[in-house]
Amino acid sequence: MSENPAGDVPENVQAADGWNAVIDDMAATADAYRDRGWTTLELHPGDSVLVDSEFRTGLDVVLPGPEYEKLEAITEDDDTAFTDVDVFTAEDGGMFYLLVVEKDPDTETAVFVPAYYDPGGSQPKLDSITEAGELRLFCRRLNNDYVEFVHEDVAPFLPDGLLDA
Template identity: 65%
Template sequence: MSEPTGDDAPTNVQAGDGWSAVIEDMEATATEYRERGWTTLELHPGDSVLINSDRRTGLDVVLPGPEFEELESLVDDRQFRHVDVFRAGGDELVYLLVIEVAPESETAVFVPAYYDPSQTAETIESIREAGTVRLFCRRLNDDTVRFVHDDPAPFLPEPVE
């Protein structure tokens, strides 16, 4: 499935060995949060792309239905006011572990993601210029939970000078 799904959709990429490391880091970090008494949700996207389309610009991750429903119920009554982003490169991809944090309720949502920066240079520049990045967590029917962040730098590779 490496064909674009529409005129404005990026090509899907295959995650490499770095993906296993991101998942392991997510599990270890979520365990640390739970040991401190926090509510955690670890997500497992089936696909992840950096997208710039008429409908959305940002990081788009597709979730299984049950995980999406759990995420949807968590965000209904909590204010996610903080984000931690861990970024690493490998296999010519950018790997991310995004932790959406609701400090008042001690809740953390862990969103692993990846994208191919060589296929998304225009999108990266568009996000940099806008000064915000959106994280779309959605399921295949397009129901979406959206997180918006005013500092896109942690989500993007270092600018080439």
């Protein structure tokens, strides 16, 4: 491979830096929730992608087995209902990064889901999501079992100005 005469950081390194920043932000935000007495679960997806198929339309993150099992246990608890969400976003190097915090204020439980996608290469999928009027967040394991969070307000999950276009 030839040297980069411009001295720019390669795109894959920029993406890694952006992802590491999201993971660091997740850890700090989860610490703040724990300091206030909340139960937290921090997820570490191995992949994140927008999907638009006959099976799923939305944002799909693939989780390691043990994290998926913890998420499944929390969401199957009859006392827990995730009725609130915070979405923190950043754009860097053409990538759109998200930290989704699924919250149950009654039980003070929060699930932290970091994700990312390339809005430039995802326009048809983003169009499907906006036309549907909801964003479905699929947290799944490799065998395709999944926990789903449905959000009727898609705006927080999209780059600024996308809905205005």
